[in-house]
Amino acid sequence: xxxxxVKAHATNLNEIEEKIVELGAxxxxxxxxxxxxxxxxxxxxxxxxxxxxxxxxxxxxxEETYITYKGAKMDKVxxxxxxxxxxxxxxxxxxxxxxxxxxxxxxTVRKNRIIYTLGELIITLDKVHGVGDFVExxxxxxxxxxxxxxxxxxxxxxxxxxxxxxxxxxxxLELMGIH
Amino acid sequence: xxxxxVKAHATNLNEIEEKIVELGAxxxxxxxxxxxxxxxxxxxxxxxxxxxxxxxxxxxxxEETYITYKGAKMDKVxxxxxxxxxxxxxxxxxxxxxxxxxxxxxxTVRKNRIIYTLGELIITLDKVHGVGDFVExxxxxxxxxxxxxxxxxxxxxxxxxxxxxxxxxxxxLELMGIH
Numbered sequence: 571x572x573x574x575x576v577k578a579h580a581t582n583l584n585e586i587e588e589k590i591v592e593l594g595a596x597x598x599x600x601x602x603x604x605x606x607x608x609x610x611x612x613x614x615x616x617x618x619x620x621x622x623x624x625x626x627x628x629x630x631x632x633e634e635t636y637i638t639y640k641g642a643k644m645d646k647v648x649x650x651x652x653x654x655x656x657x658x659x660x661x662x663x664x665x666x667x668x669x670x671x672x673x674x675x676x677x678t679v680r681k682n683r684i685i686y687t688l689g690e691l692i693i694t695l696d697k698v699h700g701v702g703d704f705v706e707x708x709x710x711x712x713x714x715x716x717x718x719x720x721x722x723x724x725x726x727x728x729x730x731x732x733x734x735x736x737x738x739x740x741x742x743l744e745l746m747g748i749h
Numbered sequence: 750x751x752x753x754x755v756k757a758h759a760t761n762l763n764e765i766e767e768k769i770v771e772l773g774a775x776x777x778x779x780x781x782x783x784x785x786x787x788x789x790x791x792x793x794x795x796x797x798x799x800x801x802x803x804x805x806x807x808x809x810x811x812e813e814t815y816i817t818y819k820g821a822k823m824d825k826v827x828x829x830x831x832x833x834x835x836x837x838x839x840x841x842x843x844x845x846x847x848x849x850x851x852x853x854x855x856x857t858v859r860k861n862r863i864i865y866t867l868g869e870l871i872i873t874l875d876k877v878h879g880v881g882d883f884v885e886x887x888x889x890x891x892x893x894x895x896x897x898x899x900x901x902x903x904x905x906x907x908x909x910x911x912x913x914x915x916x917x918x919x920x921x922l923e924l925m926g927i928h
Binding site: 667 | 801831838845846849
């Protein structure tokens with residue numbers, strides 16, 4: 571799976587939410603995410619631009635855990651990269667396995683996320699604790715597919731909601747000064 | 750979790766099964782297990798005596814997947830070691846994550862396992878494809894607990910079912926000549 575994704579700083583999330591609703595976006599839900607990021611013993615993810623995390627997601631109805639690997643970014647304008655995510659049963663056991671393999675926990679990112687979809691776009695409104703407010707627009711494509719069209723659609727949508735700058739390629743982890 | 754475990758070569762699994770049933774063991778089930786073992790990029794598990802695997806378990810009713818980490822063996826007579834196991838959703842995604850992190854698949858071990866319990870003992874009768882027949886007796890203890898008593902109970906049970914030798918500390922992987 572390739573995640574074609576562009577993130578932007580948001581000065582007013584409520585205003586952005588109104589605009590995407592006007593475009594016809596549907597609200598999929600709201601959740602609290604807690605991401606524990608790890609670095610590897612055999613290479614430095616800050617250098618290789620990879621990421622490995624355990625994500626806990628809590629919403630009204632459930633609590634879920636995922637392991638996620640993200641590969642290096644694949645172009646200069648977006649956050650397009652390989653992403654593999656798999657549901658797991660128990661976050662503390664996964665952390666124990668990773669630490670037994672000498673992976674080191676480096677930081678925790680906490681955020682409240684509201685999720686919308688608009689056609690094939692996934693639009694998320696994030697309040698990242700200690701970092702700030704952001705909007706992300708994402709399309710998931712198969713590996714090997716051309717990502718240019720997806721990027722055009724994403725930037726076109728940003729334009730429609732009045733966002734022409736403030737795009738941010740750094741991860742929340744990097745914005746926290748960790749990585 | 751510490752797994753205190755002793756394995757023995759079995760010349761006649763049916764006979765052993767009769768004897769453990771006579772001792773009062775209860776049959777918990779039968780399953781097919783397929784274990785894909787990985788080696789690490791930053792240390793050689795054949796040297797460090799660790800193991801990392803994806804286990805698929807199939808029985809009549811279900812198909813499950815687990816990631817398992819095993820630490821180095823902790824004594825000279827048994828296979829006692831740290832073990833962390835966590836259920837995951839999708840074996841191919843886990844393999845993709847491990848390979849993205851430069852872990853390499855080294856071998857697959859396939860076996861048919863019949864599982865009994867006898868008090869706190871777990872007794873398994875294994876037909877390991879291409880390797881042979883084995884019985885394993887195991888007790889799970891908390892980390893930090895004394896394992897001597899557990900070992901006494903395990904060897905006492907082996908004695909009761911007429912097994913006084915043929916104990917095997919090598920893993921199935923090692924017996925396959927892989928590791």
